[in-house]
Amino acid sequence: MTSFHSIGNQQSTEQRVRQRPVERRPLRSPWRWRRSPALLLMTAALLSAMPAPSQTQITPPPIDRSLANQTVPIAVPYPTLNAVPAAAITDELFGPLTRDLAISGVFSLVPLPPGAGITPEVAKRAGAQQILYLSIAYSAPAPSSSTAPQASPEFVIEARLYDSTGVSGLARSYRGPAAALTRMAHIIVSDLVRQFNGKPGIFLTQIAFVSDRDGHPEIYLMNYDGGNQRRITFHNSISVLPSWSPDDERLVYTSFARKTTDMYIVNRNGGGRIRLNTGLNLNTSATFSPVGHDIAFVGSVAGNPDIYLIRDDGTNLRRLTTTSSIESTPEWSPTGRQISFTSGRSGTPQIYVMDSEGANVRRISFEGEWNDDASWSPDGESLAYTSRVDGRFQIRIMSLVTGQSRIIAGEGSNEQPGFSPDGRFLVFQSNRTGKWQIYRARVDGSDVLPLTFVGENKDPDWSKKMP
Amino acid sequence: MSNVKFGSLIATIALAAILPAACKHKTPPPPKVIPSTLETPAPVVAPPPVETTTSPTAVQAPVDFVREEPKVTAEVLPNDIEDLNRAAQTRGWVQDAFFSYDESTLTSEAQAALGATATWLKSHPDISLLIEGHCDERGTEQYNLALGDRRANIAKEYLATLGVDAGRIKTVSYGVERPFDPGHTEQAWAKNRRDHLVLAGAGR
Known part of the structure; x- marks a missing residue:
């Protein structure tokens, strides 16, 4: 040091x-x-793989x-x-x-x-x-016009x-x-x-999250290092679970603004908000496909939550799971070919993976009596998820190649992990200080760094691209 | 308020019964000699003092002179939806249903609570209902949103089987977003695993 x-x-x-x-x-x-x-x-x-230098450099x-x-x-x-x-x-x-x-x-x-x-x-x-x-x-900045006031x-x-x-x-x-x-x-x-x-790194990436620092849970953005925290929704209700579009220009989230839960899409600057009318209940855990225009989410009919797809213009609703158990928390693989989700079909919430058409369902998690919040590493070879160990929620990282998993130890409950776009870092929420805050750590669990300090903060989602 | 009138009537009748008797015994009765085996004389027992009030004599209302209309009392019912909900909760018109951990099945207590609710709802067909599904904090946010949806719907279905029109009932899941008790004890968690029933006013 x-x-x-x-x-x-x-x-x-x-x-x-x-x-x-x-x-x-x-x-x-x-x-x-x-x-x-x-x-x-x-x-x-x-x-x-470093590119050949250009002539001017x-x-x-x-x-x-x-x-x-x-x-x-x-x-x-x-x-x-x-x-x-x-x-x-x-x-x-x-x-x-x-x-x-x-x-x-x-x-x-x-x-x-x-x-x-x-x-x-x-x-x-x-x-x-x-x-x-x-x-x-x-x-002094270049004068835009002679009549314009002098800029700083x-x-x-x-x-x-x-x-x-x-x-x-x-x-x-x-x-x-x-x-x-x-x-x-x-x-x-x-x-x-x-x-x-040859790659720019994560220094210009953003993390979306939920904070109640202004009175109501709303959607916020911050830089990857916690800088420039700013609010982008103003529902004055409960708004949760933001998720980035693959081009990082939009976010989809769930809000209770109409006394029921609806999906909304908003531009990264807070403008252009639309509500997706699915005709279903819940409309939670929405997440953009990395390819195309589909959004996976949890919809419910008559108290049976299942994984559904809908286009980002609100058309072409499709149902992917059909069991009578609770299905929740879909997340696309980086290629868009697979979707992980949580299901209670075994009696406890466990992680499953299926093809993005709903076929070939297989169970991934077997340890722990409550697993949720699966998130894919950018190389598609690992899942990070929330796993209850000895009565506390911890971050578990499982290799889909070997089936081996490891726990990233931490105080308190640690939930909702997500990978950085370069796969070297995790963002997650923890209540280790008594309040929910957002933390960043290396994928090996070292160098844990708090990113938020004001109010309660949760539901982090790291932007997808490295601009 | 009818109780007050009834009470004063009783008092008047009792007074009327006492007053003539009191007039006859203006002097206290001679002390009773209590036979005793003891040598010491028995203490003289003073008679209880008699009230000699000067209250006006009760006037007997003329019988069959005017027949009063039957008394009707009116009460202002809560009209504002928040007042209505407050009254509904305190008077038990609608009752929340509570759940076991990670369960969405109705316990017998929950069924009884919903039974009372169904009775009231059926006699008030103008009022619609919102069922909020809530969970305790010992689960993950996303799965608990789904669990809350299931809890809310199981109550809706049960009310429907008891004869409440399901079209009057809406559901919403709050998951862990709005705990009733912010504590971290089993007592708090038990309070937070509930279907909270909210009257949503007239119409659907």
């Missing part, structure tokens, strides 16, 4: 605690036992295959400030940027000696293979990445208002990570 302290010596204690999740350390790190073989293989595959340093299972040590000197207040830069740009790098799985932060004037040579001696220079300035100045951030030989691997400028500083940090790290492994 000393590395972070010396890099971000202006960060708060809380930030240092949050930064603990450095996934990949150099081999000499005592933490290296944490690496999972799957992640190492994935990184190796990603590195080998300087070639990134060649990848040493023997280092493929390691992260890239990167040094980020505190930025040069040109008459810019340091507090805003530290809290809203430098802090989020270094935290993003720390959990990227691609880079590891290198401790730097204190003081300004970090040259590439200094960084190299400190062990860095890459060094990221940030330069920040104010700039914008930040211009220049990011330049050099390798230890001084060759530039990335040079970009980012411009935005003060309110966009954190978003700029996430974009910079996305660009850096994409530069190295």
Whole structure:
């Protein structure tokens, strides 16, 4: 942890605690036992699949295959400030940027000696293979018209990445208002990570959830790190169980706004709300198909909840399960070919999987007398679900390949797990503090981080794409 | 209020019976000698004091002079739907049904509660009913929403078998969203595993 302290010596204690999740350390790190073989293989595959650099960009340093299972040590000197207040830069740009790098799985932060004037040579001696220079300035925005009122100045951030030989691997400028500083940090790290492994990472992903902080349970969104929490529904009723569309532009959820439970679809900015009229009761646990326009949900006729499909324009209602038992909580596999769900047909709620046409039903969970909330990993090989163990609900991750499962231990009840779009993290809800809050952890259960603090918060759903 | 009148009538009659007797015995009766084997004289027992009130003499109403119309008392019934529900719950017109853990079958107590409800509903065909299915917190949110739906419908079906028109009954599942008791004890959970019956006013 000393590395972070010396890099971000202006960060708060809380930030240092949050930064603990450095996934990949150099081999000499005592933490290296944490690496999972799957992640190492994935990184190796990603590195080998790196796209050819375009002509306009300087070639990134060649990848040493023997280092493929390691992260890239990167040094980020505190930025040069040109008459810019340091507090805003530290809290809203430098802090989020270094935290993003720390959990990227691609880079590891290198401790730097204190003081300004970090040259590439200094960084190299400190062990860095890459060094990221940030330069920040104010700039008046380009006038849209001569009569328009003068807009407030914008930040211009220049990011330049050099390798230890001084060759530039990335040079970009980012411009935005003060309110966009954190978003700029996430974009910079996305660009850096994409530069190295071809994929942008989860730094611009969002988590939808339910909070009662404003009096009623409503739908909210937040950044993947808990930042920018904002409300998008205003029913003044009970609204629950949001779920992202595959393009992350819309959400489907259930609201009690009409004294009964209805499905609604709303744009990510809160506009364009429509209600889906199914003619059924319940209309809960709605979830978009990753392909096409279908929504799977729980509908009920005469007290018999079953899994149904409906198109997102409210047409073409289909029933997938026909048993007299309770069926609930459908979730599509990443390919859209299968649907997991919860059924009480055995006498207790258990996880089942069927084809997306309703055939080939098979039971997945056998341990525990109450299992629910199944969610697929992005590679389709695992299910995370809520499983009662010794009277408490815990997150269980089951491999659909081997049938083996493991519990992610935690205090209190832990429910409604969901994977990050890169499959490396889980989001879930826990009442370990006495109130329901939303947490993020690695899929191995380490580095649990609370994301919400105000009111009761639940029903997290991670956006699907990596923008 | 008829009780008050009846009471005063009794009092008047009793007074009329006492008054003539009281006039005859203006002096206290001689002390009774109580035969005793003891040497000490028996204590003199004082007579109870007699009330000599000066209340006006009761006037006997003329018989068969005017025949009063039978007394009718009117009471304002709760008209506002919230007042109606409050009255229905406190007076037991409608009664909530409670369930066992992870169960949606009606216990005999639940059947009795719904039986009383059916009786009242059948005599009030103008009022419709909403059955809210609720669950305790010891389950998952999504499955409990489905369980609450089943609980609400089992009560609806039972009321229908008792002769209540099912078209008057709507159901909604709240799952674990609206616990009656926010506690985390078996006592609280037992309260929260219920069908809450809400009168929904006239019409359907």
